[in-house]
Amino acid sequence: MKIRPLADRVVIKKFEAEEKTASGIVLPTAAKEQPQMAEVIEVGPGGMVDGNEVKMEVKVGDKVIFSKYAGNEIKADGENYIILRQSDILAIVEL
Amino acid sequence: MKIRPLADRVVIKKFEAEEKTASGIVLPTAAKEQPQMAEVIEVGPGGMVDGNEVKMEVKVGDKVIFSKYAGNEIKADGENYIILRQSDILAIVEL
Amino acid sequence: MKIRPLADRVVIKKFEAEEKTASGIVLPTAAKEQPQMAEVIEVGPGGMVDGNEVKMEVKVGDKVIFSKYAGNEIKADGENYIILRQSDILAIVEL
Amino acid sequence: MKIRPLADRVVIKKFEAEEKTASGIVLPTAAKEQPQMAEVIEVGPGGMVDGNEVKMEVKVGDKVIFSKYAGNEIKADGENYIILRQSDILAIVEL
Amino acid sequence: MKIRPLADRVVIKKFEAEEKTASGIVLPTAAKEQPQMAEVIEVGPGGMVDGNEVKMEVKVGDKVIFSKYAGNEIKADGENYIILRQSDILAIVEL
Amino acid sequence: MKIRPLADRVVIKKFEAEEKTASGIVLPTAAKEQPQMAEVIEVGPGGMVDGNEVKMEVKVGDKVIFSKYAGNEIKADGENYIILRQSDILAIVEL
Amino acid sequence: MKIRPLADRVVIKKFEAEEKTASGIVLPTAAKEQPQMAEVIEVGPGGMVDGNEVKMEVKVGDKVIFSKYAGNEIKADGENYIILRQSDILAIVEL
Numbered sequence: 001m002k003i004r005p006l007a008d009r010v011v012i013k014k015f016e017a018e019e020k021t022a023s024g025i026v027l028p029t030a031a032k033e034q035p036q037m038a039e040v041i042e043v044g045p046g047g048m049v050d051g052n053e054v055k056m057e058v059k060v061g062d063k064v065i066f067s068k069y070a071g072n073e074i075k076a077d078g079e080n081y082i083i084l085r086q087s088d089i090l091a092i093v094e095l
Numbered sequence: 096m097k098i099r100p101l102a103d104r105v106v107i108k109k110f111e112a113e114e115k116t117a118s119g120i121v122l123p124t125a126a127k128e129q130p131q132m133a134e135v136i137e138v139g140p141g142g143m144v145d146g147n148e149v150k151m152e153v154k155v156g157d158k159v160i161f162s163k164y165a166g167n168e169i170k171a172d173g174e175n176y177i178i179l180r181q182s183d184i185l186a187i188v189e190l
Numbered sequence: 191m192k193i194r195p196l197a198d199r200v201v202i203k204k205f206e207a208e209e210k211t212a213s214g215i216v217l218p219t220a221a222k223e224q225p226q227m228a229e230v231i232e233v234g235p236g237g238m239v240d241g242n243e244v245k246m247e248v249k250v251g252d253k254v255i256f257s258k259y260a261g262n263e264i265k266a267d268g269e270n271y272i273i274l275r276q277s278d279i280l281a282i283v284e285l
Numbered sequence: 286m287k288i289r290p291l292a293d294r295v296v297i298k299k300f301e302a303e304e305k306t307a308s309g310i311v312l313p314t315a316a317k318e319q320p321q322m323a324e325v326i327e328v329g330p331g332g333m334v335d336g337n338e339v340k341m342e343v344k345v346g347d348k349v350i351f352s353k354y355a356g357n358e359i360k361a362d363g364e365n366y367i368i369l370r371q372s373d374i375l376a377i378v379e380l
Numbered sequence: 381m382k383i384r385p386l387a388d389r390v391v392i393k394k395f396e397a398e399e400k401t402a403s404g405i406v407l408p409t410a411a412k413e414q415p416q417m418a419e420v421i422e423v424g425p426g427g428m429v430d431g432n433e434v435k436m437e438v439k440v441g442d443k444v445i446f447s448k449y450a451g452n453e454i455k456a457d458g459e460n461y462i463i464l465r466q467s468d469i470l471a472i473v474e475l
Numbered sequence: 476m477k478i479r480p481l482a483d484r485v486v487i488k489k490f491e492a493e494e495k496t497a498s499g500i501v502l503p504t505a506a507k508e509q510p511q512m513a514e515v516i517e518v519g520p521g522g523m524v525d526g527n528e529v530k531m532e533v534k535v536g537d538k539v540i541f542s543k544y545a546g547n548e549i550k551a552d553g554e555n556y557i558i559l560r561q562s563d564i565l566a567i568v569e570l
Numbered sequence: 571m572k573i574r575p576l577a578d579r580v581v582i583k584k585f586e587a588e589e590k591t592a593s594g595i596v597l598p599t600a601a602k603e604q605p606q607m608a609e610v611i612e613v614g615p616g617g618m619v620d621g622n623e624v625k626m627e628v629k630v631g632d633k634v635i636f637s638k639y640a641g642n643e644i645k646a647d648g649e650n651y652i653i654l655r656q657s658d659i660l661a662i663v664e665l
Contacts, residue, residue, distance in 0.1 A: 001188060001189065001190055002188070002189040003160065003186045003187075003188055003189075004186055004187045004188075004189065005185060005186040006152055006153075006184055006185065006186060006187065007152075007182070009185055009186065036642075036644060042186075044186075048147065048148065048149075048150070050147060050621075051145075051146065051147035051148075051621065052618065052620060052621035053618065053621075054618075055618070057576055057577075058576075065573065065642075065644055065653065067642055068642065072131075072160075072162055072163065072185060074131060074160055074185075076188075083160065083185045083186055086576075087577070087620075089576055090575065090576065090579055090644075090653045091573045091574055091575040091576055091579065091581065091612075091614075091653055092573075092574045092576065093571060093572070093573055093574070093646075094571065094572040094573075094574065095571055096283060096284065096285055097283070097284040098255065098281045098282075098283055098284075099281055099282045099283075099284065100280060100281040101247055101248075101276075101280065101281060101282065102247075102277070104280055104281065139281075143242065143243065143244075143245070145242060146240075146241065146242035146243075167226075167255075167257055167258065169226060169255055169280075171283075178255065178280045178281055191378060191379065191380055192378070192379040193350065193376045193377075193378055193379075194376055194377045194378075194379065195375065195376040196342055196343075196371075196374055196375065196376060196377065197342075197372070199375055199376065201376065232376075234376075238337065238338065238339075238340070240337060240372075241335075241336065241337035241338075262321070262350075262352055262353065262375060264321060264350055264375075266378075273350065273375045273376055286473060286474065286475055287473070287474040288445065288471045288473055288474075289471055289472045289473075289474065290470065290471040291437055291438075291466075291469055291470065291471060291472065292437075294470055294471065296471065327471075329471075333432065333433065333434075333435070335432060336430075336431065336432035336433075357416070357445075357447055357448065357470060359416060359445055359470075361473075368470045368471055381568060381569065382568070382569040383540065383566045383567075383568055383569075384566055384567045384568075384569065385565060385566040386532055386533075386561075386565065386566060386567065387532075387562070389565055389566065391566065422566075424566075428527065428528065428529075428530075430527060431525075431526065431527035431528075452511075452540075452542055452543065452565060454511060454540055454565075456568075463540065463565045463566055476663060476664065476665055477663070477664040478635065478661045478662075478663055478664075479661055479662045479663075479664065480660060480661040481627055481628075481656075481659055481660065481661055481662065482627075482657070484660055484661065486661065517661075519661075523622065523623065523624075523625070525622060526620075526621065526622035526623075547606075547635075547637055547638065547660060549606060549635055549660075551663075558660045
């Protein structure tokens with residue numbers, strides 16, 4: 001199944017939260033920090049959005065930091081993804 | 096009965112929620128996940144919307160992911176449909 | 191009495207809710223579904239609305255689906271009408 | 286005293302609510318329907334409003350239907366008037 | 381002390397509420413109607429406001445009706461004034 | 476330490492509230508009126524703000540009336556300042 | 571790890587709150603004032619943001635005052651950063 005986002009939307013996949021803290025203690029799910037980093041899976045074509053020309057700046061494979069709570073969570077082929085607007089992507093991370 | 100959406104509106108029909116989970120247990124309605132996928136049934140002509148030119152990117156028969164709670168539910172010929180703006184369609188899915 | 195809507199406004203008259211369900215039981219008013227279909231009675235001239243040119247797409251006699259709660263209810267010559275903006279009309283229905 | 290509304294504003298005077306129902310019963314004030322019809326008393330010059338050119342479409346003496354709760358009530362020479370924007374006038378009525 | 385309002389702002393001074401009703405009864409302060417009429421004391425130069433050119437239509441000495449609650453109350457030389465935008469002035473009154 | 480405000484922002488320093496009322500009674504802090512007058516300390520360069528060209532109209536040393544609650548309070552070198560947008564300055568006062 | 575902010579975004583690092591007050595008393599964390607000063611770590615390329623051209627005015631190494639609560643906190647390489655829009659930076663400070 002392939003998801004083709006429309007307009008300025010981007011499909012991302014969140015990085016798994018680390019299972020352990022620095023001290024090696026395994027945390028129960030609720031105590032884990034909400035991850036805010038993700039990999040870009042699909043990128044929309046950009047174009048006119050609300051009357052403004054949007055040029056896509058991220059590309060498939062980019063590691064990105066995104067605005068918590070932004071976008072819509074979807075499930076496809078048993079995996080969780082987020083579809084959000086490029087403007088909800090704050091930065092590209094070079095590891 | 097034929098529904099011709101105006102402007103940038105699209106008529107979609109939600110996919111039925113799966114009646115069973117992976118383990119084969121039949122779930123009561125309230126426990127089922129709200130489906131967010133639909134098929135495009137009718138597409139408006141696009142044109143000027145709030146002063147911006149909107150070009151329709153989806154077409155009849157497309158499988159789409161749409162923004163939960165977006166649009167208006169209507170019933171026609173005993174079937175349930177949703178009329179929403181194209182901007183509430185997040186992505187086209189190729190199965 | 192003739193009502194001439196201004197700008198992009200349209201006067202519509204709601205279809206009566208069906209008095210009986212499929213099984214033939216007459217429902218008390220509160221249990222009836224709020225009808226969302228109506229006939230167009232009068233159409234404004236369109237023109238500049240909030241700085242955007244609006245072209246009227248509906249015409250007198252059209253059967254339309256409109257956004258629930260949109261517009262203002264008025265009573266004229268003992269009949270109930272709704273005055274709403276064309277942008278609150280979702281679709282034209284061909285029966 | 287003469288009131289000259291600014292920009293796209295219009296001074297209207299509400300029609301008196303009918304003192305009796307069809308059956309001839311005099312209703313106490315609270316039970317009377319809030320009238321939504323009025324006569325245009327003064328019309329502003331129009332012109333640039335929030336960066337958009339507004340052309341006045343109503344004229345003194347027009348009978349109009351206006352949006353309930355819109356505008357500001359004022360009292361002048363012992364009479365009650367409403368000053369509202371032309372965009373809060375829904376339609377002109379020809380009796 | 382002279383107050384020079386910026387942009388499309390206007391300094392006004394409210395008319396005193398009448399101390400007596402028509403029947404000659406002196407009302408305690410809380411029962412008096414909030415006055416909505418004022419005299420224009422100073423007028424800003426107009427010009428670009430939020431990207432729109434604003435031309436000042438009121439002048440010093442004008443009697444105006446203004447939108448209740450609009451603007452900021454200030455005290456200068458022991459007198460109370462209101463500074464508001466011209467768009468909060470509804471009409472000019474000719475007594 | 477020098478504060479250089481960006482865009483259409485202005486650094487102001489509030490006038491101290493008078494320690495005594497006219498009758499010479501010293502008021503506890505909570506009873507004192509919130510001062511709304513200030514002196515301009517630094518002025519930003521203006522320029523494009525949200526797509527609109529902003530020209531700075533206030534200059535260092537101006538006595539101004541500003542919108543209560545507007546802007547951000549900061550502390551620098553033991554002094555309290557407010558940084559606000561020029562549009563939150565209502566008027567220039569000539570004492 | 572390098573963070574490249576998109577559009578008009580800026581990565582900043584807050585200055586540590588002073589551990590002692592003027593009198594030399596060490597304050598518990600909750601009583602310390604929320605610092606509002608930061609150093610600019612990375613600067614986005616600017617460009618079209620919501621249809622407006624944004625030119626970046628801050629540069630890496632600038633000491634800035636920023637709007638409390640603005641932006642998103644992130645953690646990278648064990649350090650806390652904030653990513654915010656340049657418009658949430660109030661001023662550049664020259665120490």
